[in-house]
Amino acid sequence: MTRTLRKLPGYLFLAVAALLSVFPLYFMLVSATNSSADVLDSRMLPGTHLLENWSALVGSQDVGSAMWYSAVNAVVTTVLALFFCSIAGYGFEIFHSRGKDVVMNILLLAMMIPFAATMIPLFQMFAQMKLVNSTIAVVLPAIATPFLILLFRQASRSFPHEIIEAARIDGVREVGIFWRIYLPTMRSTYAAAAVITFMTAWNNFLWPRVILVSNEYQTMPMLISNMRAGYVTDYGVLMLAVTLASLPAVVVFLALQRSFANGITGAIK
Numbered sequence: 001m002t003r004t005l006r007k008l009p010g011y012l013f014l015a016v017a018a019l020l021s022v023f024p025l026y027f028m029l030v031s032a033t034n035s036s037a038d039v040l041d042s043r044m045l046p047g048t049h050l051l052e053n054w055s056a057l058v059g060s061q062d063v064g065s066a067m068w069y070s071a072v073n074a075v076v077t078t079v080l081a082l083f084f085c086s087i088a089g090y091g092f093e094i095f096h097s098r099g100k101d102v103v104m105n106i107l108l109l110a111m112m113i114p115f116a117a118t119m120i121p122l123f124q125m126f127a128q129m130k131l132v133n134s135t136i137a138v139v140l141p142a143i144a145t146p147f148l149i150l151l152f153r154q155a156s157r158s159f160p161h162e163i164i165e166a167a168r169i170d171g172v173r174e175v176g177i178f179w180r181i182y183l184p185t186m187r188s189t190y191a192a193a194a195v196i197t198f199m200t201a202w203n204n205f206l207w208p209r210v211i212l213v214s215n216e217y218q219t220m221p222m223l224i225s226n227m228r229a230g231y232v233t234d235y236g237v238l239m240l241a242v243t244l245a246s247l248p249a250v251v252v253f254l255a256l257q258r259s260f261a262n263g264i265t266g267a268i269k
Contacts, residue, residue, distance in 0.1 A: 028246070031239035039235040053240045060237075061223055063244065070202055070219040071248065073138050077201040078194055080143040085193065088144070089152025090182060094164065104153070107146040115206070123210055137211045142201060148193050155189040156182075191259030199249045220245040 031039045034047035057063060092100050122141060123132075131137040159182065167177050183190070205221035212218065215226065224241050227233065253260070 025246075028239055028243055031236060032243045034236050036233070036235045036237075039239060047236075049236055050240070053234075053236045056234060056237045057240055061227065061241070062218075063223070063241070066218055066220045066223040067244070067248075069135070069217050070221075070245075073135060073204070073208070073219060074198050074201040074248070076135070077139050077142045078197045080139065081145065081148055081197045082190055082193055084144045085148035086152045086183070086186070086190065087178070088149045089154075089156055090178060092149065092153045093156035093159075094161070104150075107149060111146045119207065119210060122207075126211060132211060133213050133217065134211075135217065138204075138208050141207065142197075142204070145197075148197065151193055152186075152189060155186060159185065188259045191256040195253055195256050195260045198252050202245075202249050 027044070030044060030046050032053060033050040034043050035049045035052075038047055038049075092104055126132055126137045126140075131140075163181055163185075164177055167181055172180070203221060204219075205225065208219050209222055209225070212222070215222070218226070220241070224238065224245060227238050227241060
């Protein structure tokens with residue numbers, strides 16, 4: 001009994017922290033079913049305006065197109081980022097040298113530079129290549145990030161190098177080692193990197209807002225921003241749009257949750 005009482009403050013703290021974490025999600029879901037006036041009044045119970053909010057949303061915004069372009073940007077960015085960053089992380093660790101350490105340190109320093117400082121040069125570069133208002137311009141800056149390269153490099157340190165040496169003795173080429181041995185073994189790291197990259201790409205707002213000069217290729221974050229640009233904002237409709245925009249990221253995270261935890265801790269099975 002004494003042991004349980006000692007743990008009680010910790011359990012209470014965790015319970016409060018869990019409630020504070022879940023409350024924004026609950027309020028978002030509840031607000032999607034209420035009218036704008038109810039949302040402004042902070043109504044905490046589900047309402048009866050879900051169908052009305054849905055009709056108003058699809059009647060005023062091209063939700064299908066925004067979801068499609070967000071999905072294309074997120075999926076393409078995730079696939080390319082996993083491909084290039086895993087190869088880079090593999091090369092930095094397996095073919096280790098002092099020169100590569102210098103390059104890695106430069107990449108780590110690049111993580112300290114805010115994106116706002118490089119946004120204007122990036123826009124000028126894509127403007128010169130005539131790629132403004134295109135999906136390519138949205139995807140390219142995100143397919144090779146120092147964080148993902150560092151993640152794969154750190155995970156590669158726990159990769160058994162004896163397997164690589166044995167494969168080389170058997171005559172397997174480096175490409176075969178990477179695709180047939182390294183990639184299947186690092187599934188959890190790939191899952192963690194996929195979750196991080198997908199959620200970042202799906203929620204990306206600033207760069208698409210800058211490089212996509214028209215609303216033809218607008219993503220869900222851009223659509224939500226445009227809904228707040230008018231004189232009057234229907235917060236029930238807005239919260240419904242936010243709910244729809246949150247669903248894909250939630251589904252991806254829940255689907256890869258276990259592998260995500262293993263990948264972050266560097267576990268290799």
